[in-house]
Amino acid sequence: MKTEFPARSPESVATAGSDDIALFGICPLLGAVVSVIAGAGLGVALLVMLCVASGLVAAAHGSLPARARLPATLVLMAALATAIGVLFEAFLFDAWLALGIALPLLATNAAILEHTETSASRVPPRAAVTSALAVGARVVLWMMAVGAARELLGSGALFTGAGSYGERFGAWTVHLLRADKGFALALAPAGGFLVLGLMLGARNAIATRRRRAADDR
Amino acid sequence: MATEQPQRLWFAMAVVLALAALAALVDTLMVTATRPQVAANEAARLAKVLRQVLPPGYDNHPERDRILALAPELLGSDSPLPIYRARRGGEPVAAVITVIARQGYVGPIRLLVSVTPDGTVSGVRAVEHQETPGLGDRIDQAKSGWLRRFTGRSLNDPRPEAWAVSRDGGAFDQVAGATITSRAVVNAVRDAIVYFEQHRAEIFGQEATR
Numbered sequence: 001m002k003t004e005f006p007a008r009s010p011e012s013v014a015t016a017g018s019d020d021i022a023l024f025g026i027c028p029l030l031g032a033v034v035s036v037i038a039g040a041g042l043g044v045a046l047l048v049m050l051c052v053a054s055g056l057v058a059a060a061h062g063s064l065p066a067r068a069r070l071p072a073t074l075v076l077m078a079a080l081a082t083a084i085g086v087l088f089e090a091f092l093f094d095a096w097l098a099l100g101i102a103l104p105l106l107a108t109n110a111a112i113l114e115h116t117e118t119s120a121s122r123v124p125p126r127a128a129v130t131s132a133l134a135v136g137a138r139v140v141l142w143m144m145a146v147g148a149a150r151e152l153l154g155s156g157a158l159f160t161g162a163g164s165y166g167e168r169f170g171a172w173t174v175h176l177l178r179a180d181k182g183f184a185l186a187l188a189p190a191g192g193f194l195v196l197g198l199m200l201g202a203r204n205a206i207a208t209r210r211r212r213a214a215d216d217r
Numbered sequence: 218m219a220t221e222q223p224q225r226l227w228f229a230m231a232v233v234l235a236l237a238a239l240a241a242l243v244d245t246l247m248v249t250a251t252r253p254q255v256a257a258n259e260a261a262r263l264a265k266v267l268r269q270v271l272p273p274g275y276d277n278h279p280e281r282d283r284i285l286a287l288a289p290e291l292l293g294s295d296s297p298l299p300i301y302r303a304r305r306g307g308e309p310v311a312a313v314i315t316v317i318a319r320q321g322y323v324g325p326i327r328l329l330v331s332v333t334p335d336g337t338v339s340g341v342r343a344v345e346h347q348e349t350p351g352l353g354d355r356i357d358q359a360k361s362g363w364l365r366r367f368t369g370r371s372l373n374d375p376r377p378e379a380w381a382v383s384r385d386g387g388a389f390d391q392v393a394g395a396t397i398t399s400r401a402v403v404n405a406v407r408d409a410i411v412y413f414e415q416h417r418a419e420i421f422g423q424e425a426t427r
Contacts, residue, residue: 034350064232065225065228065229065232066229067225067226067229068229068230068232068233068236071233072232072233072236075233075236075237075240076236076240078240079240079241079243079244082244082247083243083244083247086244086247086248086251087247087251089251089255089258090251090254090255090258091254093255093258093259093261093262094262097262154350154351155351155360182351183351184349184350184351184352185351187350187351188349188350188351
């Protein structure tokens with residue numbers, strides 16, 4: 001039996017864009033993005049890895065046999081993810097204690113793989129790093145937004161864990177609501193997906209409304 | 218591509234293997250180079266947690282003055298757990314007992330319980346747990362001050378039979394929505410004091426293990 005898929009609706013075409021690549025990268029890490037700081041930390045780690053991987057893939061692409069390119073990219077990603085974990089453990093120990101279990105997941109991150117495969121391998125290294133920066137910046141923004149929403153809903157605070165990047169940042173944490181009035185589901189791993197889903201729904205609703213308004217004119 | 222020579226495949230495999238070896242070498246060098254830094258980080262973190270549970274005034278390095286204790290019944294682990302000794306001029310100030318609460322809601326909870334020589338608790342911290350965010354994780358000092366209610370308590374205050382959560386008729390109120398977690402922690406803290414009372418002399422007398 002053959003399944004007929006409906007043609008893509010105008011809505012899904014409207015929302016397909018560079019955000020979607022960023023979202024590929026966010027989803028596997030979403031469980032650990034429980035605060036703005038966690039989102040920023042993981043987001044920046046992903047951004048750094050995306051830039052280094054893209055630059056190296058762009059530079060090495062021409063000199064690798066075609067069949068070796070994909071496995072070589074996977075080897076590179078595994079090595080980079082390990083290196084990032086080691087650097088966190090040595091120089092950002094408190095942040096590593098909070099994010100450590102999520103960092104190895106960068107090795108199989110789909111956003112990095114997708115970006116190195118489809119764009120970095122076709123352009124010179126400098127252009128590859130520039131476009132990696134653009135995708136990475138979106139990752140950081142999405143992760144911080146999801147983290148902020150979960151933190152506010154779950155514990156009524158913002159910037160918890162800032163102190164793990166240096167004692168002097170500890171004072172950044174703000175408590176807006178009483179901690180025991182939190183909505184615990186937001187902090188559970190499933191809460192990450194609920195929050196992201198609601199945010200995407202809101203974004204799509206706004207995009208649709210804008211387009212309709214433009215059509216009416 | 219269909220006519221690709223077999224030797225090309227061998228060459229591609231060799232390239233990938235060489236890259237994997239290079240990657241492993243680089244990562245190994247990084248791990249080796251940062252090992253002292255990681256060890257220092259771990260020691261600093263341990264010293265910081267110990268400072269939070271210990272009474273002030275000790276003049277040694279309790280994170281280095283360590284013995285190992287094996288007591289599966291009371292301490293909740295089949296492998297030896299560290300006990301850290303704080304001293305002032307060689308005299309005991311307190312011992313920090315590592316105890317595992319096996320009956321956590323999600324998994325085992327690793328606690329540090331600091332006990333002064335007269336058997337009074339000077340502080341408790343949860344150093345490892347997977348309790349539910351927003352509920353059981355309030356045993357975490359970063360999330361709430363619930364663990365502070367053990368400070369100043371001993372086996373005389375309350376009596377051992379009252380070392381239970383209030384739902385079970387005991388003297389300690391539970392974390393709201395996390396009775397199982399609270400029960401596990403109350404029992405583990407009590408067992409740590411019981412262990413201390415039973416082994417007081419050897420806890421402070423034994424040579425430190427490296």
